[in-house]
Amino acid sequence: MLSHSRHGLESHIRLPLANNFQNISFEVIWGRGTVNENLQKSGIFYATTVEGAQLPIIDVTHTVFTVDDSPQAVEALRKLYIASESRWRPNFVGRFFMRLFAKKSLLLRSLVQPDAPFLSGLSTYVMKLGDENLVPPFNTELDRKIAASPPARAIRIRLQQTARMLADALEPELGKAPGSPLDLINIGGGPAIDSVNALLLLQQRSPQLLLRPIVIHIFDLDTAGPAFGQQALAQLMTPGAPLSGLDLQISRASYNWNDAAPLRALVQQLRERQGIIAASSEGALFEYGNDEAVVANLKALREGGEALKVIAGSVTRSDDLTRKMYAHGAIKLVHRGLDRFADLAKQGGFDLVHSEPALTSDQVLLRPAPR
Secondary structure, three states, X not given: OOOOOOOOOOOOOOOOOOOOOOOOOOOOOOOOOOOOHHHHHOOOXXXXXXXXXXXXXXXXXXXXXXXXXXHHHHHHHHHHHHHHHHOOOOOHHHHHHHHHHHOOOHHHHHXXXXXXXXXXXXXXXXXXXXXXXXXXXXXXXXXXXXXXXXXXXXXXXXXXXXXXXXXXXXXXXXXXXXXXXXXXXXXXXXXXXXXXXXXXXXXXXXXXXXXXXXXXXXXXXXXXXXXXXXXXXHHHOOOOOOOOOOOEEEEEEOOOOOOOHHHHHHHHHHHOOOOEXXXXXXXXXXXXXXXXXXXXXXXXXXXXXXXXXXXXXEEEOOOHHHHHHOOOXXXXXXXXHHHHHHHHHHHHOEEEEEEEEOXXXXXXXXXXXXX
């Protein structure tokens, strides 16, 4: 299984032979990562985790991180997963070999023991790098196979679609209000790489739109993910980097989405700035939160009034394939699907105006419903 953070805010991936890991323990060995020279030559920037590993900063505007997310590509991914699943049968021998392989793969160890301190809240982030972009100590042959699997590719698609939706929706809004502050609220997103990539997309298209004060507000229980996000943003703002010269900040608040009061307080405060507010939650609130939490958080965001323009995020599908895929996970996703989610969005004061499919999730865009 795959966990984004210690609190299970990201999607879990069920891999072949990986069924019952909760009782398996491993010796934790941390190795400092080194820069992938091929990526470095390609103009990729790196940030350092709290454990000291250097990881590439995902930039979906760069060809090494771009992934085909067309409907045809998603359908091909679905067929590939179904074919591989039909060959899998859990058994004792399979679990034995999984334990054996995990001793040689830090990435696999993070999947079978997601709370291991050496990877902290960045397991899913490493998966989003893609098999060709892994760096030591996460680039063994087994690591690359895991990162190339259909579920891992699906979370790369999820990130790319969420960031693109956010950028597409913000572009005209920013054009209407040059210089006004922009606040991006990221709920449960760890390093907030979806928010960062929305900015990278906007910078590529219309750099003048980002000439304004911009703050990414991370609301998450995790600490390692947001710390990496801060490091990543700092690197992207260095001279010659894509976001160089911009007025950008990241703030982090410890947040349990079952109590939306802190979010409501921030939104009301930001509303007074008369700027632009947008929110996102990729692989988090809309996939793991219960119905009450989803509605409460949407209502808190709706307190932004006319300043709150859009919300982007991901919703777990309710189809048979998705339910089967996550049937044995220790942490359960909420398989609510688009129709049920649209009803919750209405209760929270929003309309679901657009969606794009991936393997097990649909990425959604919300706009405030008329009052």
